Amino acid sequence: MSVPFCNDQSRDRLLVAAVEVFAERGFRDATVRDICAKAEVNPASVNYYFGGKEKLYAESLSFAFAQADQCYPLGEALNSSLPAAQRLTCFIQVFLHKLLDDTVLGHHGKLIAREITDPTSALDGVMATAIAPQFDMLKEVLPCLMGSSWSEQDIYRCILSILGQCLMYKHSRSVIDRVCPEVIASAEEINRTAEHIAKFSLAALNRFKQGAIKSDADEPGGL
Amino acid sequence: MSVPFCNDQSRDRLLVAAVEVFAERGFRDATVRDICAKAEVNPASVNYYFGGKEKLYAESLSFAFAQADQCYPLGEALNSSLPAAQRLTCFIQVFLHKLLDDTVLGHHGKLIAREITDPTSALDGVMATAIAPQFDMLKEVLPCLMGSSWSEQDIYRCILSILGQCLMYKHSRSVIDRVCPEVIASAEEINRTAEHIAKFSLAALNRFKQGAIKSDADEPGGL
Amino acid sequence: MSVPFCNDQSRDRLLVAAVEVFAERGFRDATVRDICAKAEVNPASVNYYFGGKEKLYAESLSFAFAQADQCYPLGEALNSSLPAAQRLTCFIQVFLHKLLDDTVLGHHGKLIAREITDPTSALDGVMATAIAPQFDMLKEVLPCLMGSSWSEQDIYRCILSILGQCLMYKHSRSVIDRVCPEVIASAEEINRTAEHIAKFSLAALNRFKQGAIKSDADEPGGL
Amino acid sequence: MSVPFCNDQSRDRLLVAAVEVFAERGFRDATVRDICAKAEVNPASVNYYFGGKEKLYAESLSFAFAQADQCYPLGEALNSSLPAAQRLTCFIQVFLHKLLDDTVLGHHGKLIAREITDPTSALDGVMATAIAPQFDMLKEVLPCLMGSSWSEQDIYRCILSILGQCLMYKHSRSVIDRVCPEVIASAEEINRTAEHIAKFSLAALNRFKQGAIKSDADEPGGL
DNA sequence: AATGAATGAGCCTTCATTCAT
DNA sequence: GATGAATGAAGGCTCATTCAT
Secondary structure, eight states: OOSSSSOHHHHHHHHHHHHHHHHHHHHHHSOHHHHHHHHTSOTTHIIIIISSHHHHHHHHHHHHHHHHHHHSOOGGGGOTTSOHHHHHHHHHHHHHHHHHOOSSSTTHHHHHHHHHHSOOTHHHHHIIIIIHHHHHHHHHHHHHHHOSOSOHHHHHHHHHHHHHHHHHHHHTHHHHHHHOGGGGSSHHHHHHHHHHHHHHHHHHHHHHHTOOOSSTTOOTTTO | OOSTTOOHHHHHHHHHHHHHHHHHHHHHHSOHHHHHHHHTSOTTHIIIIISSHHHHHHHHHHHHHHHHHHHSOOGGGGOTTSOHHHHHHHHHHHHHHHHHOOSSSTTHHHHHHHHHHSOOTHHHHHIIIIIHHHHHHHHHHHHHHHOSOSOHHHHHHHHHHHHHHHHHHHHTHHHHHHHOGGGGSSHHHHHHHHHHHHHHHHHHHHHHHTOOOSSTTOOTTTO | OOSTTOOHHHHHHHHHHHHHHHHHHHHHHSOHHHHHHHHTSOTTHHHHHHSSHHHHHHHHHHHHHHHHHHHSOOGGGGOTTSOHHHHHHHHHHHHHHHHHOOSSSTTHHHHHHHHHHSOOTHHHHHIIIIIHHHHHHHHHHHHHHHOSOSOHHHHHHHHHHHHHHHHHHHHTHHHHHHHOGGGGSSHHHHHHHHHHHHHHHHHHHHHHHTOOOSSTTOOTTTO | OOSSSOOHHHHHHHHHHHHHHHHHHHHHHSOHHHHHHHHTSOTTHIIIIISSHHHHHHHHHHHHHHHHHHHSOOGGGGOTTSOHHHHHHHHHHHHHHHHHOOSSSTTHHHHHHHHHHSOOTHHHHHIIIIIHHHHHHHHHHHHHHHOSOSOHHHHHHHHHHHHHHHHHHHHTHHHHHHHOGGGGSSHHHHHHHHHHHHHHHHHHHHHHHTOOOSSTTOOTTTO
């Protein structure tokens, strides 16, 4: 679509290979030669098609986000006619599975996680198209669950609490693999983990809604 | 203390510089020459004192963890005579401030975050000494807050929910800076954020304790 | 011929330069930079064309042997229809001139001598193609001259006596230059030296043939 | 003796270690650190005692020659009252055993052979003390065996023929090991080889004495 | 006198990029 | 349009040497 009539076979293979290699080895450790070898194209192709290693990286990132969103569409989480709790639960399910997918998406997730933790200028490009929509959706859903008397910052903090719980399983995967790998050992366990996050978050939000909580000192009989 | 009578001035400066440069540029992008230049020592010093770039990296990592723990000791979070809620709240406060410290700790956090997201063999070394103790503490505290009828995996999931909320502000800092930088704009806001996480987590755990929650379908009137 | 359509100009120049520099300075003392400078090619060319310094060395060695054999073909020494004495005399002439050539072959000899005195793994490669044939030829020729009643080891010792006399002028050139440089001062003198070696060897072999010699105690009137 | 009152323990150990390491790895490949490690002395000792790596090498060479001559004294070869043939036979025996000694002398021979094939400025130093005497002895002995009507150059050529046969087993050891290792497989075989060289040489020289030989065309019935 | 700490020059190699075809 | 050959910059590391003690 971007370049109208090209032998995009090479270009596409290059993109796929780049996602894989960049994900596995990081930007610097990935070599243009390896990417080209994996894509079975000429070593000069990267410069020809993308104008350099960095440009290829940026395109790979967008490509990875797009493909991830396509594989795991938010679906009913975006359907504003559904109950907020259901939308949130659905989002967490989809989001977590997207993060932990190691089969279809292959290495997309690693690439994205790497970019978020260690952002390059390419991150700005994907913020608007891939990340912002999720925030927007949650900004719409959360007030229904926690009440409407909260400031925007409080809402953001809740959003971050929810996303943080999910992203933990991606960004700190290395730690989880060493401490408690069972919690994501199978698709079934991942489901349970998603249920946990939803339950945990909804419980907290529900408590927020009851409004009694203003400071952290007033957990009267609760605790 | 380890090596008694060494002019470790150079070695120490090297370590400090290494943390900084590795944090900013990552292992591969960081050059030995740059590190040595910043430490104002001879370019061969890295090999002389540490035996190579990789060894220096591993030491830098340990050093960063150690210094971070020293700057932000868990303190009363480890005091088992205190109420569990207070211990957890304290831990979150300390942990979050440690994660978001940009002044004293400088670049330690970035280095650690990078290593967790993109682990090298050096990670194993710091798991036991720096990360495991935090898990152990939380494994001791959480059952008091969520009841004792839960499986180990459920406890782990709660631990991950709490840590995830905190780490969100470190690992996804780049996203936060772009979406809602206000929530960590000042020490005061960071305090509020820590309070939020504590409140959010205690609320959820309290709900868990009430035991009513078995599936995600029983949020009674709330939704 | 091996690689059909390559701009092997650079590769060839590199090979020629490598022979020269390796011969003059030895493997370790020779620097890739110097070789490339002498060949007027890029410093990275060694790795590009040969895959490293060691590989270049191995190729240089083969190249030197091949070129030496091409410049000084064994010719009639290999012609089994000629008299054995003539074949041996011819071999010694050719071999000695090959060893002492300082003009056409340039530094090939030094390189080979170095490798033989101080062998690397590359030696095995050239043994079969360059050295073994000479042994085979001599194993065919010598029995005609010394009689056929000798053991294989005796024949080998005679071969080594002949080769040793020749190689003396290469391997111990440094000593000869200091003690009696006149014996190889000119092409004419080299010819005389070759004649000497042939005469010396044929005399000894002839004596062997007479069979009277069993121990070193029977030099009748001589002593 | 050279340096009057020194803790020459270190210096001597250094010298012994240097001979070994230089012999095994060559001048450039041998590292000062390895030599010092093997000698169990400080890395700076080489410069302190010898003034640099090169100086140490030169001293090692002299030391090796001296020790070799001491281990294998020419003995009766120098006794001018003995018959010339016996003196020559004796010399060959001693010389060959010295060259092939792998036990007592250890690596001395390798070091010497290396230096002869690939001479450094240190060679001049040992020429006068170690090599020249052997030539002188042979210059005295040979005329008795080959007659006195020969030119000095002819005598030199005969000397070189004899030395060459012996040195073959040192300088081209790598080839012999690959082609016919049996001829030097045991002390007994080495003895046989020495006998062969003596027999071969005496036969040739005896023929020279008969004077009939002027050109290489007059091997009458021999061929 | 003798040493351990520290240095700086230089080496081989890798790699993204360019250029002629 | 697309490629294979070739490049030059830079990186990590080794090592003989020096200097303060």
